[in-house]
Amino acid sequence: MKKIFLLAALIGFSPIFSQERDQIRERDEISPDNSWLKVGITGGVPVGDANNASSFALGADIRGQYLFNPNIAIGIASGYTNYFGKDGFDDFGVIPAAGFFRYYFTPSGLFLGTDIGYGFVTNVENNDGGLYVNPQIGYHNRDWNIYAYYQNTFLETDMDIQNVGVGVTYNIRFN
Template identity: 70%
Template sequence: MKKLLVAVAFLGCLSAFAQTEDIDITPNNSWLKAGITAGIPLGDAEDFSSFALGADVRGQYLFNPNIAVGVASGYTHYFGKDNFEDIGIIPAAAFFRYYFTPDGLFFGADVGYGFLTNVDNNSGGLYLNPQIGYHNEDWNFYAYYQNTMAENDINIQNIGVGVTYNIRFK
């Protein structure tokens, strides 16, 4: 059921985005974001991991100066502790951001599916990643809470900080 809800939400976001008329992709409204994250595992994840390090990649379209949507992916690596294996999460998500001003505070959230790596009998589950941060024309600095509600009632969570650089389309 979780997979169905994620798929419907993701496709709904994409279809709403695709039906917008007169989309003009320019360096002023569309760019890639690439960066890193670092976090401390929580919940089920803190039982087997001591640290999470990740890569964050996004494609963003700015509808107006305040509202942006896009797709998000990357990779979060959970370093194993106490003889546990390392695991990873690869998200496939849609994201929304609200920018209060051209430089300053933003709120955002990613919603999608988190694919687990190096885990037997569990492919992943619902992926949520709310964020609050500061942005300017080139950089985004943010705090986040990441949760993948995987199969077999396993919640893989971490709380941390991230930074991304905006790569403008030319």
Template identity: 60%
Template sequence: MKKLVLVFAMFVGLSTFAQEVKVKDITSKNSWLKLGLNAGVPMGDADDFASFALGLDVKGQFLVTPNFGIGLATGYSHLFGKDGADDFGIIPAAGFARYYFQKTGLFIGADLGYGFLMNVENNEGGLYVNPQIGYHNEDWNIFAFYQNTFAENDFDIRVLGIGATYNLRF
């Protein structure tokens, strides 16, 4: 329950900020859609049931300042089962924040929200956290990540991986 309260508080904070942004403020210089792919290796509890993870990232970002962006994130991470275990997946519904040190170069950020589990019995999901560090330019983001879904019944799904997204300007 505490996790759901945290996720709710995050969305209230993002929606409060979003009300302050006027449509005329959104331009191709400060807002874009990020589409990408990621791959990783399962760790922790997930390592017992999965051998590899592939995913799709979809994010909408607004730059609050030239160095700080916020937005919404979703996508799908597919974990391939091993030793007879079924494949399963995660669909995140998250907000995110990123800090860009310069116009081109290093960035850090994190997604925070809820991860909905697919094809997992007796477990709908849980708190989703995805910290990232990487390199960016005007068109691309290349990053390392450590995705963690704190799912119900003390089942944590962790993936360590790399990803890339392409920026589509509005």
């Protein structure tokens, strides 16, 4: 008899549970409040090995972001960073294929994040690329992100392509 009452109670409460599942599903759907495309530019100064061959780095940044909650976001990142050659060196570049993580302390304000993936290298002989990391610290609001970064591509040879700089991205909301 207890099992029948328990079963009846569960069936009676099932609309409540299914309503909670539906609300969770609605929050998980892509919306302008939790997902957007970030498009921007970066500019930096080559450091380490890259400083010997380049005087300036200029890049385009594109990201797709999903916000799990008001503080944690993940996404994919790509773009192109061009390193302008100096002293007889040709220009070369890095095309990242990376995932990223960001932690937003408040809805507008400080954030910390990093990109991790593979950096494809252009115009460098005997090298396809390597591990790509790009930690960032910056300021954000609903529409803009302004940040400082350190970008490093660990090449398969004994050199790294690194730069330190600033970036700005604009958030394009999904509708």
